[in-house]
Amino acid sequence: xxxxxxxxxxxxxxxxxxxxxxxxxxxxxxxxxxxxxxxxxxxxxxxxxxxxxxxxxxxxxxxxxxxxxxxxxxxxxxxxxxxxxxxxxxxxxxxxxxxxxxxxxxxxxxxxxxxxxxxxxxxxxxxxxxxxxxxxxxxxxxxxxxxxxxxxxxxxxxxxxxxxxxxxxxxxxxxxxxxxxxxxxxxxxxxxxxxxxxxxxxxxxxxxxxxxxxxxxxxxxxxxxxxxxxxxxxxxxxxxxxxxxxxxxxxxxxxxxxxxxxxxxxxxxxxxxxxxxxxxxxxxxxxxxxxxxxxxxxxxxxxxxxxxxxxxxxxxxxxxxxxxxxxxxxxxxxxxxxxxxxxxxxxxxxxxxxxxxxxxxxxxxxxxxxxxxxxxxxxxxxxxxxxxxxxxxxxxxxxxxxxxxxxxxxxxxxxxxxxxxxxxxxxxxxxxxxxxxxxxxxxxxxxxxxxxxxxxxxxxxxxxxxxxxxxxxxxxxxxxxxxxxxxxxxxxxxxxxxxxxxxxxxxxxxxxxxxxxxxxxxxxxxxxxxxxxxxxxxxxxxxxxxxxxxxxxxxxxxxxxxxxxxxxxxxxxxx
Amino acid sequence: xxxxxxxxxxxxxxxxxxxxxxxxxxxxxxxxxxxxxxxxxxxxxxxxxxxxxxxxxxxxxxxxxxxxxxxxxxxxxxxxxxxxxxxxxxxxxxxxxxxxxxxxxxxxxxxxxxxxxxxxxxxxxxxxxx
Numbered sequence: 001x002x003x004x005x006x007x008x009x010x011x012x013x014x015x016x017x018x019x020x021x022x023x024x025x026x027x028x029x030x031x032x033x034x035x036x037x038x039x040x041x042x043x044x045x046x047x048x049x050x051x052x053x054x055x056x057x058x059x060x061x062x063x064x065x066x067x068x069x070x071x072x073x074x075x076x077x078x079x080x081x082x083x084x085x086x087x088x089x090x091x092x093x094x095x096x097x098x099x100x101x102x103x104x105x106x107x108x109x110x111x112x113x114x115x116x117x118x119x120x121x122x123x124x125x126x127x128x129x130x131x132x133x134x135x136x137x138x139x140x141x142x143x144x145x146x147x148x149x150x151x152x153x154x155x156x157x158x159x160x161x162x163x164x165x166x167x168x169x170x171x172x173x174x175x176x177x178x179x180x181x182x183x184x185x186x187x188x189x190x191x192x193x194x195x196x197x198x199x200x201x202x203x204x205x206x207x208x209x210x211x212x213x214x215x216x217x218x219x220x221x222x223x224x225x226x227x228x229x230x231x232x233x234x235x236x237x238x239x240x241x242x243x244x245x246x247x248x249x250x251x252x253x254x255x256x257x258x259x260x261x262x263x264x265x266x267x268x269x270x271x272x273x274x275x276x277x278x279x280x281x282x283x284x285x286x287x288x289x290x291x292x293x294x295x296x297x298x299x300x301x302x303x304x305x306x307x308x309x310x311x312x313x314x315x316x317x318x319x320x321x322x323x324x325x326x327x328x329x330x331x332x333x334x335x336x337x338x339x340x341x342x343x344x345x346x347x348x349x350x351x352x353x354x355x356x357x358x359x360x361x362x363x364x365x366x367x368x369x370x371x372x373x374x375x376x377x378x379x380x381x382x383x384x385x386x387x388x389x390x391x392x393x394x395x396x397x398x399x400x401x402x403x404x405x406x407x408x409x410x411x412x413x414x415x416x417x418x419x420x421x422x423x424x425x426x427x428x429x430x431x432x433x434x435x436x437x438x439x440x441x442x443x444x445x446x447x448x449x450x451x452x453x454x455x456x457x458x459x460x461x462x463x464x465x466x467x468x469x470x471x472x473x474x475x476x477x478x479x480x481x482x483x484x485x486x487x488x489x490x491x492x493x494x495x496x497x498x499x500x501x502x503x504x505x506x507x508x509x510x511x512x513x514x515x516x517x518x519x520x521x522x523x524x525x526x527x528x529x530x531x532x533x534x535x536x537x538x539x540x541x542x543x544x545x546x547x548x549x550x551x552x553x554x555x556x557x558x559x560x561x562x563x564x565x566x567x568x569x570x571x572x573x574x575x
Numbered sequence: 576x577x578x579x580x581x582x583x584x585x586x587x588x589x590x591x592x593x594x595x596x597x598x599x600x601x602x603x604x605x606x607x608x609x610x611x612x613x614x615x616x617x618x619x620x621x622x623x624x625x626x627x628x629x630x631x632x633x634x635x636x637x638x639x640x641x642x643x644x645x646x647x648x649x650x651x652x653x654x655x656x657x658x659x660x661x662x663x664x665x666x667x668x669x670x671x672x673x674x675x676x677x678x679x680x681x682x683x684x685x686x687x688x689x690x691x692x693x694x695x696x697x698x699x700x701x702x703x704x705x
Contacts, residue, residue: 356631359660362683364589367597370686377600400683418665 038284039248042261042276047246049200050263050274053213057267060191061155064175089123101126117146117186145174148269149186152176157268160193160221169193169222173268197222200274209278214239216271239273250280259283344414351410358403362396369393405538408468412545419462419549421574426454426492426499429463433470433490441488446481451491454499460574465546469554472539473503473566480507480564498552498569511560518556519544543568550574577697580604580622584614584637585629585658594627597686603693611635615643623654625696630659630668630679638667645674652676656696658684 101114105126114126123142148156158172174188196213201224204211213222218236238251246263253260261276371378372389381389411417434450441448470490477488489504510518519540540554547554551571558564581603583591588609595605606623608614611632618626618640630637637657644651652675659668660682668679680692 356660359682360587360590363587363660364593366683367590367593367686371593371597371600378596416665 035284039259039261042259042278042283043246043248043263045203046261046263046274046276049203050246050265052199053196053272053274054265054267056196057157057191060173060189061268064155064173064187064189089125098124098126113190115188117142117188145172145188146186149174149176149188150183152269155268157270159215159217159219163190169197171221193222200224204276206278206282208282209276211277212273212275214273214275216273221272235275242273244271253277257281348414348416351407355403355407359400362400365396366393366400369396405542408542409538409545412542412549417545417549419465421460421462424459424461424463424466426457426459427452429466430490430492433467437474441478444478444486445484446478446486446488449487449489451489451493453491453493457494457499457572459499459570459572461550461570465550466570469543469546469568470501470503472543476539476566477503477505477507481505482507494572495569497572499572500567500569502565502567504563504565506563509560509562510556510558510564512558515556515558519554577701578602578604579624579693579697580606581693582606582608582614582617582621582623582626584608584611584617584626584632584640586610586632587629590629594686594689598690598693601690611637611640615640618644618651624700625693626655628655628657630657630671638671641671641674641676649675656680656692658682 101116101124105114116124118124145156145158148158152175155173155175158174160169160171162168163170169192171191171193172188173191174186176183177185177187193213200211200213200222204224209224211224212220212230212235214220214235216239218232218234218239220230220232220235223230242262242264244264248259248261250257251260252258257280258277259280263274264271266272369389369392372381373386373393408417430450430452434448438448474488474490478486481488485506487506490502491504492499492501494500544554547568547570551574552569554566554568556564556566581598583594583598583605584607585591585594586609591607591609595607598605606617606621608617612635614626614628615635617623628637628640637659641652641655641657644655655676657668657671657676657679658681659679672679677696680689
C-alpha cells in the first residue's frame with residue numbers, strides 16, 4: 001500500500017466519524033427540543049380548557065353564593081333546626097315559594113334547575129316534572145347534596161351522575177341557607193356537563209387522542225367518545241400519584257405507551273383533573289419524521305463514503321479478507337473436529353467400561369458352571385441338578401452373546417472393528433463349519449447339508465469374522481426350521497470375481513415386505529409379545545456390517561412360504 | 576503334563592478363586608494377587624512360568640504393571656498373558672503387545688480352553704529353550 005492510499009484511508013475514516021457524530025448530535029438536539037415544544041403545546045391547550053371549565057363552575061358557584069345572600073335567605077327564614085329526614089317533593093307545593101324559585105331561574109338563565117330543601121324536609125323544585133312529585137323521602141342523590149351542603153361552609157359539588165330524565169352527565173351544586181348558627185334550608189342547582197364536553201371535543205381533534213375529565217376519586221365526568229375503556233380504579237390510583245399543579249407523564253395505557261398531559265384545579269369542594277391521552281408515537285409524529293429524515297441522511301452519507309473507500313481498497317483487501325475468513329473457518333472446523341474426537345473418545349471409554357463391567361461377572365459364572373458340570377471335578381451332581389446347571393449355562397452364554405453383539409454393532413458404527421486378514425482355505429473352512437454345528441444339529445434332528453462348489457480355492461479374508469457371520473445365519477435358520485424334518489444347507493459357489501456363500505433353510509420363510517427391514521437394527525420379524533423366537537435383532541445388522549467391510553454384500557431370498565436363503569458374497573481378491 | 580507355576584493378578588476375587596481352583600485341580604501351582612501393586616511385587620520377587628494379568632484394575636492397573644516391567648526387563652514380559660473384558664480399547668492392548676507381552680485373552684474364557692492354551696504356551700517355551 002503506498003502513501004497516497006494511506007492518506008485516502010485516513011481522510012475517509014475522518015469523514016465518516018465527523019459526519020456521523022455531527023448528524024447524531026444534531027438529530028438528538030432536534031428530538032429533545034421538539035419533544036419539549038410538543039409537550040408544552042399540549043399542556044397549554046389543556047390549561048386553557050381547564051381554565052374554561054373552572055370559569056364555568058366558578059360562575060355557577062358565584063351565582064349560588066349571591067343568590068343565597070340576597071334573595072332566598074329573606075324569603076325562607078325559619079328558626080327550626082333542619083329535618084335530616086327529607087320528605088321529598090310535596091304534591092301541592094306552596095305557590096309563593098315555587099314562584100320565587102321560578103323568578104330566580106328566569107333571572108339566572110345559566111341555572112339548569114333550582115331546588116330548595118326546607119327545614120321540615122320538603123323539597124321544592126322550580127320546575128318539577130310529574131315524575132318528581134312525591135319523590136321518596138330517602139332519595140339518595142338528594143340526600144347526598146343535602147348532607148354535603150350541611151357539612152360544607154361553601155358550595156358542595158357532587159360527583160358526576162346521569163340524570164334519569166335526560167341521561168346527561170350532570171353535577172349538582174348545593175349550599176346551606178343559614179340564619180346565624182341555624183341552617184334554615186338547602187339551595188341546590190345542577191350543571192349539565194354536556195356543554196363542557198362539546199367545548200373540549202372541538203378543541204381537541206387529533207386522531208387517536210382521548211381526554212377525560214375526572215374528579216379526585218377517579219369518577220369520570222366527561223370523556224371523548226366511547227368510555228368503555230375507562231378504568232375507574234386505575235385512574236383513582238393514578239390521581240393519587242399526580243402533582244396537583246399539573247404536568248405530563250409517559251405511561252402504558254390500553255396496551256400502548258401514551259403521552260398523558262394533565263391539569264388539576266379545585267372546583268367547589270373538590271380537585272378535578274383533565275387528562276389528554278395520546279399514543280407517544282402519535283404525539284411525537286413530527287419528531288419521528290425528523291428522526292427518520294436525519295437517520296436516512298446519516299445512513300446515505302455513510303454508505304456513500306464507505307462505498308467510495310471500499311471501492312478504492314477493494315482490490316488490496318480482497319485477498320487478505322478471504323484468507324482471514326478461511327483461517328477463521330479452519331479454526332472453527334478444527335475446534336469442532338477436536339470436540340467431536342473428544343466425544344468419540346469419551347464414548348469409546350464408556351463402552352469399554354460397560355463391556356468390562358458386564359463381562360467380568362460372566363467369568364466366575366461360566367467357570368463354576370464348568371466345574372459343576374464336569375464329572376469328578378468337585379463332586380458329581382445328580383441328573384436334575386445337572387439340568388438346572390445347563391439352564392444357567394445356556395442363559396449365561398446368551399448374555400455373553402448379547403454383550404458381544406452390542407459391542408460389535410457399536411464397533412461397526414464407529415468404524416473400530418478390527419479385521420485379521422489371511423488366506424483361508426475354503427475346503428477346510430467349510431468342513432470345520434460343518435463339524436462345529438453337526439453335533440448341535442443332530443441333537444435337534446436337523447439335517448445339515450454342505451454344498452461346496454469351490455473346492456481347492458482360497459479366499460483372502462478374516463476367517464473368524466466369516467465364521468461369526470455363518471454362526472448368526474445358521475443360528476437364525478435353526479430357530480425357524482420345523483422341529484420335525486428341519487434342513488439347513490450351507491453352500492459356496494464362484495460368481496465371477498466373488499465367492500457366493502449361502503445358508504438355506506426349510507423354515508417358515510420371510511414375507512417380501514419384511515425382507516427389506518431385516519438388516520435394520522433391532523428389527524424382529526415377529527414383534528408380538530408372545531413371539532417364540534428369541535434374539536436382539538442385531539445379528540443380521542452385524543453380518544451386513546462385516547460383509548460390507550470385507551468388500552461384499554448380503555441379501556435374502558424367500559417367497560414367504562417355503563423357507564429362506566441368505567446369500568453373501570466376498571471378493572476373491574481384496575482391493 | 577508339566578506342572579506350571581502360575582500367578583493370577585485380578586482385582587475380582589471370584590475370578591482369581593475360580594481360575595486358581597480350576598488350575599489347581601489340573602495340577603498346576605497357583606499364586607494370587609488381588610491388586611496391581613501386590614501383583615507387581617510377586618512378579619518381581621518370584622519366578623513364575625506364566626502370569627495371567629487382568630488389564631483393568633483400580634489404582635495400579637495391568638497396563639501400569641506392564642509399563643513398569645518394560646522399563647526394567649522387557650524379556651520378562653514374554654511370560655505375561657493379559658486378559659480383558661473390554662474389547663473396544665484395543666489400541667491400548669496393541670501397545671502392550673508391541674512392548675513384548677505374550678498374548679491377550681478375552682473374558683469370559685472357557686476354563687478348559689485356558690488349560691489347553693497354557694499347555695500350548697508351555698510346550699512352545701520348552702521347544703524354544705531346547
